[in-house]
Amino acid sequence: MSIPAEAFVLPPAGRGSLQQRIRQMVTEGILAGRFRPGQRMPSSRGLAEHLGISRITVTLSYAELVSSDYLTARGRSGYFVSENAPRAPDMPARGPRAESPDVARLLAGRVLAAGQVDRPADxxxxxxxxxxxxxxxxLFDHQNWRLCAVRALGRRDFATLTQDYYDRDDPLLIEHVLRSILPRRGIAAEPDEVLLTLGAQNGLWLASQVLLGPGRRAAVENPCYSGLRGVLAATGTEILPVDVDADGLPPEAVPKGVDAVFTTASHQCPTNATMPLERRLALLEAAGREGFVIVEDDYEFEMSFLKPVSPALKSLDSDGRVIYAGSFSKSVFPGMRLGYLVGPASFIRAARALRLTTLRHPPGHIQRTVAYFLSLGHYDALxxxxxxxxxxxxxxxxxxxxxxxxxxxxxxxxxxxxxxxxxxxxxxxxxxxxxxxxxxxxxxxxxxxxxxxxxxxxxxxxxxxxxxxxxxxxxxxxxxxxxxxxxx
Amino acid sequence: MSIPAEAFVLPPAGRGSLQQRIRQMVTEGILAGRFRPGQRMPSSRGLAEHLGISRITVTLSYAELVSSDYLTARGRSGYFVSENAPRAPDMPARGPRAESPDVARLLAGRVLAAGQVDRPADxxxxxxxxxxxxxxxxLFDHQNWRLCAVRALGRRDFATLTQDYYDRDDPLLIEHVLRSILPRRGIAAEPDEVLLTLGAQNGLWLASQVLLGPGRRAAVENPCYSGLRGVLAATGTEILPVDVDADGLPPEAVPKGVDAVFTTASHQCPTNATMPLERRLALLEAAGREGFVIVEDDYEFEMSFLKPVSPALKSLDSDGRVIYAGSFSKSVFPGMRLGYLVGPASFIRAARALRLTTLRHPPGHIQRTVAYFLSLGHYDALxxxxxxxxxxxxxxxxxxxxxxxxxxxxxxxxxxxxxxxxxxxxxxxxxxxxxxxxxxxxxxxxxxxxxxxxxxxxxxxxxxxxxxxxxxxxxxxxxxxxxxxxxx
CATH class of the missing domain: 3.90.1150.10 (Aspartate Aminotransferase, domain 1)
Known part of the structure; x- marks a missing residue:
């Protein structure tokens, strides 16, 4: 039985190339069960005339559909829906939407996130x-990003693209972070002191989960990055706000008995204040005396165009008590979700174990694309x-x-x-x-x-x-x- | 002052195209401070001769380096290192590695993950x-994956690639999961009942964090997926193992008073047993009677080549008490880290809030690439x-x-x-x-x-x-x- 050319309607323009749209039209018809194994396709000439396109485009699409087993070619008899074509999934009927009261019971009273951004999607x-x-x-260097991404899609990088890395990171990206990113912040680190994260948000979350919890106390800047409060609330940690002034966080105002202090020293969020060197030294000195660790969120350090940015607080950390969170979200783009934590090796081991349990690793392809973007100098140019x-x-x-x-x-x-x-x-x-x-x-x-x-x-x-x-x-x-x- | 051609050494072959290697050689020299702003580059002829390559390749590389501001062209005088070239980051000296005892104090006694796989990286x-x-x-359809990824890198998808999605997912991928993936498991769902995750591991983790915690009890299959025990241990939940037999989890063996039961009903991990329909119905009936929710890890359902796989337990869930975790790791590849949770809308809202706090969203580019891979039928062919x-x-x-x-x-x-x-x-x-x-x-x-x-x-x-x-x-x-x- 032949399928008439009239059974085919091209998906709207703008959904890819003509060939892709033909492919989509045929595979969707097969998967939806409208075209069945053994049915004969319209001739390429017939379909081309019906759709008002060139015959060669149809022929090429058919050939591609044969190679992926949706169609078979039988010499002069033409093309047929393959007997091995992917099967149509059964569409289940949809009953009334139900939500078990037991789900409601388990969800009751959960603290999952505090107030976050309210920005329209559009x-x-x-x-x-x-x-x-x-x-x-x-502003974005779309063309070179694309070239790097395509390179990272190559056969040479097949393993990087596809493998389960378990708890590891792409060594090439780690090398570039150590050699080219951290030195601009005055930070020297070794591979076991760095962990890649799904953006700075994930970095702050991992650090908080590893270091804090019920019975612990964390000082945060007031005002501070709104996402941080949600991260800390989820741990059950007591949150102690410390008002910032024109020089950022005043070290002398940090309450006694805290376990961690969260700061955006180089560029206070949201007031933009930069903490002067004396304050940084005083904060580190207080940390040593009072026994707290410091989590430094060094977002946006790249955007220093009026005068050079001061080195990170982490660069002054001779004790090994500063956890540093960086991100490519502001300098490259946020949708790629990639950042990094730097800290003592014991902390990084713990954060790595937690990352393994929660999500394993950031996608390999993204890691390798960024590595290329850095190594070819596009990052600095951008x-x-x-x-x-x-x-x-x-x-x-x-x-x-x-x-x-x-x-x-x-x-x-x-x-x-x-x-x-x-x-x-x-x-x-x-x-x-x-x-x-x-x-x-x-x-x-x-x-x-x-x-x-x-x-x-x-x-x-x-x-x-x-x-x-x-x-x-x-x-x-x-x-x-x-x-x-x-x-x- | 001119830089002699001899100062240039090509990075080893195999690090990309010749033009990329030239670019890398120049940008690394500039970023490392070996070549300084204002210095004159060797003539394209001179550098080509020194490297033993064609002059046009050098000329093209120079032109590209001009466009990204590493070099400037001064008419007939040749090319110079740009005054605006990205600056060399200062390489900080590395003191002795320190780890503060306060970090050790905060890390002590953390339960971050239980025993995971021990597989060699190589x-x-x-x-x-x-x-x-x-x-x-x-086996992997590398070529078509690449085509889909390249399409998702196009200007048309710029926003999908780069934007911070906050707590949202790519609507195109959600549509394909609802329309083309879930129906093969007998599951009908609406957009607010689905959440994308960083693979099934992340799905199980989100579900456990949302539903469990200290004072709660979860039954797991014994043996079970080893990563699950780590996920549950991190919540502080009491873990109750239930021995499986040749038909998987016996519902009558589930202890009284549990809050959740984790099962791999369709394909028990690691024994491969498939739970028969009567057991599934009995398990759902017990859940309703005893008041527990069921988390179904439906990994690997695509690999049914001996006989059709039975529908998911979730497809029988008229109460809204089954949380379903799926993944593209087994069918596409694990390194992309993409999976999905299906459950009652209230549960999905809570899991979405937690995902926002922990990592925001899976990278947009990966989401869109998978959407194309599905829509063009490559997934089914694969x-x-x-x-x-x-x-x-x-x-x-x-x-x-x-x-x-x-x-x-x-x-x-x-x-x-x-x-x-x-x-x-x-x-x-x-x-x-x-x-x-x-x-x-x-x-x-x-x-x-x-x-x-x-x-x-x-x-x-x-x-x-x-x-x-x-x-x-x-x-x-x-x-x-x-x-x-x-x-x-």
Whole structure:
């Protein structure tokens, strides 16, 4: 029995090449059971005429479908759906959705995560988007990333791509992190002192799980990265917020008896303050005296375009008590989910065992692609390009903020990608953000960064990492107008 | 000042194309500070002669290095190291390695993971490797995987590749999992009942963290997947082993008062037993009566080549009390780290919040590549090919096992990729494995699968998923010989 050409409808354009769409049309029909083993396909001429495309495209698609066993060719008789074609999965009927009360019982009272970012999924659709941490398509070196990824897909790297690494990392990437990334932060380390993570979030989580738990106490900066509070809450650790000032975390304000202090020393999140050398030394000295470890989240260090960034706190760590978390999310892009932890070998062993249990390892292909991206110098070129662009954007931000009379509460001395802003005391920036969203402007309300017990409502963050400079003046003007009009 | 051509030494062949190696040679020299801004590069002719390569290759490399700002072109004067070239990171001096006693104090007594697999990293170097779960280069559809990955690297998918998805998944992949993967297991689900995970390991871990903890009790099959015991131990849950028989887990043996039961119903790990329908219904009935939830690890369901695999336990779950963990590790390859959880929406919400806190999301590029691999029918074609190969290998294994008088303790009725073996009672298979390793044979000792309290020593697993069939007879013969000679 022949399948008539009319049974075939091409998937919409934009779903890949013509040949891919033909392939998809045929395989979906076979898998859905509409075309059955033994049925004869339309002639290539007939199908080409029906679809209004060239015959050779159909012929090539048929040949490809033969090689993957969806079709068989029988000489002059044409093409048939293969007897060995993948079977159509049975589509089960869907009963009413049920949720057992026992699931509800087990879920009750779980602390899985505290307040996280509230950003719309379609943030790119907003003309004035000042949200933090997304990649900018216009700056990213897409072409070279692609070349590196394709190289890492090659047969030579088959094992790196496909193997279960168990608890190990790609030695090539570890080598480049040790040789080319950590030295810019003044950090010397050996392979057993580094562990790759699924981004900095995963690094902070692993460190917290390994070091903390019920009965332990951790000091965090106030305000701090909002994701950190969720990470710590999940361990059952007591969280002690320490207010930061223009120089970041004051070491003398760290409460007695803490087990760990979390800091963003080089670039405080979200205020952008840089901790001066004296404070760093004082913090390390206090750690030795009081017996706590320090977890340093060194996010965004690459974005230093105003003056060179100071070395990491970890570079001053002669005791082996600083755990360092780095990430490629800000410098390459966040969607690849890759970061690293640096710490004493005993800590790294424990974090590695935990990573093995929770997820094994970051995908091999991503690791190898980044290794190539580093080794060919694309990473440094990309950072150079981003610095130039960010410097320009920051200037546009500064001018617009000044022209519109907005108040900066914190800005990085060496660069960064955001301003920490203060609205008048009466403004609730969560309400303001809601109002601005309707005008095409996205800002980040500041409340989530603060200790929930005493969070002020009038702070907000403005990032410029994914904002085209031409949009900056109008976006800032809209924020100022909304504040003047008493929004919030 | 000019840099002499002699200052350039090409990285070894095999590190990419000639142009890539030239690029690497120049960027590494600049980043290492050997070539400084303003220095003049050798002429393309001069460098080409020195390296013994064509001039056009050097010219193309120079042009590329200009575009990424490592070099600048000054008309007829030639090429110079750019003033804006990425800076050389300072290489810090390395003091003695220190580990603070406070780190040791915080690490003391942590339960991070229980006994995991002990497999050599270079397992591929062994001629007779019967280890489980690695990808076979000769079966994998490398070419089409590569095409899908390249497509997912395209500009059209830029956002999917680069964006921080926060707690979301790629909707295209979710659609294909719902439409094309789950129906083959008899499971109907909606998008809010599915969560992507970093492989099945991560799925089991998320489920355990969400559902269990100190004061709760979980029943596990004995023997069971060794990684599961580590996952449960990390939650502080009480673990109750239930001995399996030839039909898998006996529902009547599940102790009273458990909160969750973990099962590999369709294909017991490691014995390969398939739970019959009556037992499945009895287990679900017991769950409803006693108030426990069931976590079903449905690994390897695709490898059913002897007879069709029975539908998942989850397909019979009218109460909404089965959590289902699936994975692409066995059918595509483990190094990509991608799996999925299916469960009641409230459970998925909790698991999603935990995933956000621990790692955010699996890399976007991997998600989109798998979506294409599914949508173009490559996944089904690959599974077809693997089934054919596994069927042949299994036959070779059966014959060799019979010819050599080895004893099979469990084998799957529908296929699978391994045999569960029993050596004479006096044999310690860990010692046997050690001895065989020296003869180029890798087997998996069975002890890690059992409850540590009462683990027999004479079981072992023989997988054939990455064993070339021609090697099977000799490999099995060596195992039999070692056992006869009293090894272990």
């Amino acid at each position: 943030w790119e659709a907003y003309p004035y988007s000042f949200i933090y941490g997304q990649a900018d398509a216009t 950072i150079n390009r981003m610095r130039t662009a960010y410097r320009r954007r920051r200037q546009a931000m500064e001018e617009a903020i000044r022209d519109n009379g907005l108040v900066v509460a914190g800005q990085g001395g060496f660069g960064g990608s955001s301003f920490w802003m203060r609205a008048p005391a009466t403004v609730n920036t969560e309400v303001l953000a809601e109002r601005l969203r309707a005008e095409g402007v996205l800002i980040e309300p500041g409340r989530v960064f603060f200790d929930p017990e005493s969070a002020p409502r009038n702070y907000y963050r403005l990032a410029y990492s994914s904002t085209p400079p031409v949009r900056i003046p109008e976006g800032i003007a809209r924020i100022a107008r909304a504040i003047r009009q008493g929004a919030g | 397992w591929e170097a062994y001629p007779y490797s019967f280890i489980y779960g690695q990808a076979d280069a000769t 599974i077809n090919r693997m089934r054919t190969a596994y069927r042949r290998r299994r036959q070779a294994m059966e014959e060799a096992i019979r010819d050599n008088g080895l004893v099979v303790a469990g084998q799957g009725g529908f296929g699978g990729s391994s045999f569960w073996m029993r050596a004479p009672a006096t044999v310690n298979t860990e010692v046997l494995a050690e001895r065989l390793r020296a003869e180029g044979v890798l087997i998996e000792p069975g002890r890690v699968f059992f409850d540590p309290e009462s683990a027999p020593r004479n079981y072992y697993r023989l997988a054939y998923s990455s064993t070339p069939p021609v090697r099977i007879p000799e490999g099995i013969a060596r195992i039999a010989r070692a056992i006869r000679q009293g090894a272990g």
